[in-house]
Amino acid sequence: MHSIKDNIAIYQEGNQINKSILFIHGFPYDHKMWDKQVGEFKSSYYCVTYDVRGLGNSPAGDGQFTMESFVDDVESIIDELALDRPVLCGLSMGGYIALRAVERMENKFGGLILCDTKSEPDNNEGKLKRAAGIKKINELGVKDFVEEFVPNCFSGNSVNNLKEYNETLGRSLNSDPAGVKGCLLAMIGRTDTTQYLSKIKLPSLVICGEEDKLTPPEHMENLASSIRDSQFVLVPDAAHMTPIENPAFVNRVIKKFLEKISKN
Numbered sequence: 452m453h454s455i456k457d458n459i460a461i462y463q464e465g466n467q468i469n470k471s472i473l474f475i476h477g478f479p480y481d482h483k484m485w486d487k488q489v490g491e492f493k494s495s496y497y498c499v500t501y502d503v504r505g506l507g508n509s510p511a512g513d514g515q516f517t518m519e520s521f522v523d524d525v526e527s528i529i530d531e532l533a534l535d536r537p538v539l540c541g542l543s544m545g546g547y548i549a550l551r552a553v554e555r556m557e558n559k560f561g562g563l564i565l566c567d568t569k570s571e572p573d574n575n576e577g578k579l580k581r582a583a584g585i586k587k588i589n590e591l592g593v594k595d596f597v598e599e600f601v602p603n604c605f606s607g608n609s610v611n612n613l614k615e616y617n618e619t620l621g622r623s624l625n626s627d628p629a630g631v632k633g634c635l636l637a638m639i640g641r642t643d644t645t646q647y648l649s650k651i652k653l654p655s656l657v658i659c660g661e662e663d664k665l666t667p668p669e670h671m672e673n674l675a676s677s678i679r680d681s682q683f684v685l686v687p688d689a690a691h692m693t694p695i696e697n698p699a700f701v702n703r704v705i706k707k708f709l710e711k712i713s714k715n
Contacts, residue, residue, distance in 0.1 A: 461528060475544075475546075477567075516636060606688070655675075687700065
């Protein structure tokens with residue numbers, strides 16, 4: 452099922468009477484990065500994915516995005532689909548959105564899954580790197596930016612042998628330049644959610660690829676240790692894009708987490 456609400460492309464799979472999971476994809480990807488998870492869980496859960504504003508099939512508009520506007524979109528999806536305290540699952544930029552959403556309205560969620568992300572904002576080096584990305588898109592086009600950026604998100608083995616890597620890269624190459632730049636601007640301007648980690652009361656699962664160089668395991672383990680009673684899991688044979696690179700392992704971990712919180 453596909454619908455567009457507030458110019459956001461939303462995809463729903465499963466029975467609406469079941470517990471819902473709201474998946475937020477990373478940058479510069481789209482909702483299809485969660486296909487293996489939706490395929491696994493749609494028989495028992497109501498799975499909602501969407502394309503973050505400016506990416507996939509969600510139009511960029513003027514491209515003037517903020518992390519707050521991304522969180523506004525999450526709130527709109529929850530309210531308009533009448534989701535009852537969904538489990539929120541975000542990867543990378545999706546994790547930034549998820550963490551700020553939880554900080555702003557934790558009572559709207561029933562659980563939190565953070566994949567390959569971080570709570571801190573960009574430091575000066577990171578801001579300059581994103582600014583350089585915007586400049587590259589302006590001068591050379593979005594394809595040059597994507598071709599340089601995406602391989603860094605995957606392990607070398609995935610780049611060379613995983614068909615889903617080529618499919619993901621291909622979709623990203625067709626991204627709207629205004630949308631990609633808008634997301635870069637939103638990430639540059641995001642707030643620090645680190646201090647809120649210790650206040651999170653939601654059941655929380657933190658997942659990281661063992662070869663992740665963008666959000667390294669030691670960094671994510673520290674994030675997990677800051678969230679009360681959270682579970683940290685290291686994913687073998689994966690870098691930053693764990694749900695795509697090792698979906699079977701990730702699905703098993705998420706399934707156990709969902710079963711655990713459903714009993715509480």
